[in-house]
Amino acid sequence: MASIVGIIWMMTVSLALRNGPGVVVEGRAFFVFGDSLVDNGNNNYLATSARADSPPYGIDYPTHRPTGRFSNGLNIPDIISEKLGIEPTLPYLSPELQGEKLLVGANFASAGVGVLNDTGIQFVNIIRIGQQLEYFAEYQKRVAALIGSEKAKQLVKEALVLITIGGNDFVNNYYLVPFSMRARQYILPDYVSYVISEYKNVLKKLHSLGARRVIVTGTGPLGCVPAELAQRSQDGNCADELQQASVLFNPQLVEMLNGLNSEIGSHVFIAANTNQMHLDFITNPQAFGFVTSKVACCGQGPYNGIGLCTPLSNLCPNRDEYAFWDPFHPTERANRIIVEQILTGTTDYMHPMNLSTILVMDSKA
Numbered sequence: 001m002a003s004i005v006g007i008i009w010m011m012t013v014s015l016a017l018r019n020g021p022g023v024v025v026e027g028r029a030f031f032v033f034g035d036s037l038v039d040n041g042n043n044n045y046l047a048t049s050a051r052a053d054s055p056p057y058g059i060d061y062p063t064h065r066p067t068g069r070f071s072n073g074l075n076i077p078d079i080i081s082e083k084l085g086i087e088p089t090l091p092y093l094s095p096e097l098q099g100e101k102l103l104v105g106a107n108f109a110s111a112g113v114g115v116l117n118d119t120g121i122q123f124v125n126i127i128r129i130g131q132q133l134e135y136f137a138e139y140q141k142r143v144a145a146l147i148g149s150e151k152a153k154q155l156v157k158e159a160l161v162l163i164t165i166g167g168n169d170f171v172n173n174y175y176l177v178p179f180s181m182r183a184r185q186y187i188l189p190d191y192v193s194y195v196i197s198e199y200k201n202v203l204k205k206l207h208s209l210g211a212r213r214v215i216v217t218g219t220g221p222l223g224c225v226p227a228e229l230a231q232r233s234q235d236g237n238c239a240d241e242l243q244q245a246s247v248l249f250n251p252q253l254v255e256m257l258n259g260l261n262s263e264i265g266s267h268v269f270i271a272a273n274t275n276q277m278h279l280d281f282i283t284n285p286q287a288f289g290f291v292t293s294k295v296a297c298c299g300q301g302p303y304n305g306i307g308l309c310t311p312l313s314n315l316c317p318n319r320d321e322y323a324f325w326d327p328f329h330p331t332e333r334a335n336r337i338i339v340e341q342i343l344t345g346t347t348d349y350m351h352p353m354n355l356s357t358i359l360v361m362d363s364k365a
């Protein structure tokens with residue numbers, strides 16, 4: 001599969017190279033929005049506690065150093081870039097994101113954010129989703145100054161976009177503390193509808209900013225992560241409340257995306273069933289070469305699920321044998337399984353089509 005993608009990719013690149021003199025636009029740009037599952041370092045530039053800037057984060061990254069990614073190595077956007085044969089996008093706040101680097105795209109994600117503005121307030125300074133979109137508009141002005149506004153529009157229109165958000169609206173808001181403000185205000189089904197309707201506004205804004213191919217991931221099985229097993233599970237089974245949240249949220253997200261696509265009259269939004277992708281290796285870790293999907297590699301307490309992953313935490317020797325790196329985030333190996341499904345999954349995983357199909361379609365367009 002990688003080789004087919006590679007060939008399509010080379011075709012796209014060679015087309016782009018004939019775009020004219022001046023700055024060379026190489027390949028397709030890639031933009032990333034969302035939370036810690038996809039942040040690749042923005043929060044390192046902010047005064048916030050939501051950061052992955054100390055060892056052992058990054059232990060399996062090429063530099064073996066923490067980068068701000070919530071992973072032992074690469075995260076989902078990195079692996080998508082790798083499969084597309086492009087360099088990883090830089091965090092939008094990185095001072096290195098200048099000149100031709102801008103043409104690769106940018107990562108606007110920020111650990112701790114949700115759809116709602118009051119999600120993650122305990123992390124103080126994070127880039128809320130509205131601000132991520134404002135940065136995207138600012139980015140486009142910078143690119144227009146570099147290659148002209150027509151080419152800048154084209155670059156955005158042809159880009160691939162990934163957005164991963166929503167989990168924190170439950171974990172770091174509704175269920176953060178018992179009787180949270182949102183839990184007193186809404187019963188769960190009504191809260192889910194509210195988050196979905198606000199999410200729809202976010203996606204409309206993204207579309208109005210020029211995005212035309214957007215992969216939207218659902219939440220994982222929120223009650224099955226080591227942090228929730230440690231705090232809420234009696235018997236090692238996934239915690240009920242958070243499972244209910246993902247069971248309600250994910251199908252409504254798909255419905256909302258279908259609605260948006262028919263309003264727009266085009267398959268702009270592609271739903272990635274990350275809930276099912278995770279459940280596959282959570283229910284049968286051995287089939288994927290994991291020794292466990294319950295215990296985090298890095299952490300402390302039951303399931304290594306209490307607190308944060310720090311230099312003082314337990315650390316497993318072989319990260320490839322664990323589905324979860326820290327109490328909330330998958331290992332690079334688990335991220336690779338997820339990206340493989342994004343690329344080649346059936347319609348149960350990717351709706352209405354997978355990324356390799358998109359790449360073929362777009363290379364013909």
Ligand SMILES: *[C@@H]1O[C@H](CO)[C@@H](O)[C@H](O)[C@H]1NC(C)=O
Nearest residue numbers: 115116117118128130131198
């Ligand atoms: C969040 O804040 C932004 C900026 O203040 C505002 O435009 C947006 O409507 C708010 N979103 C929600 C869901 O309240």
Ligand SMILES: *[C@@H]1O[C@H](CO)[C@@H](O)[C@H](O)[C@H]1NC(C)=O
Nearest residue numbers: 344345346347353354356357
């Ligand atoms: C997804 O990708 C694979 C491999 O390219 C392809 O054979 C398959 O038909 C695709 N599935 C869908 C539903 O698009």
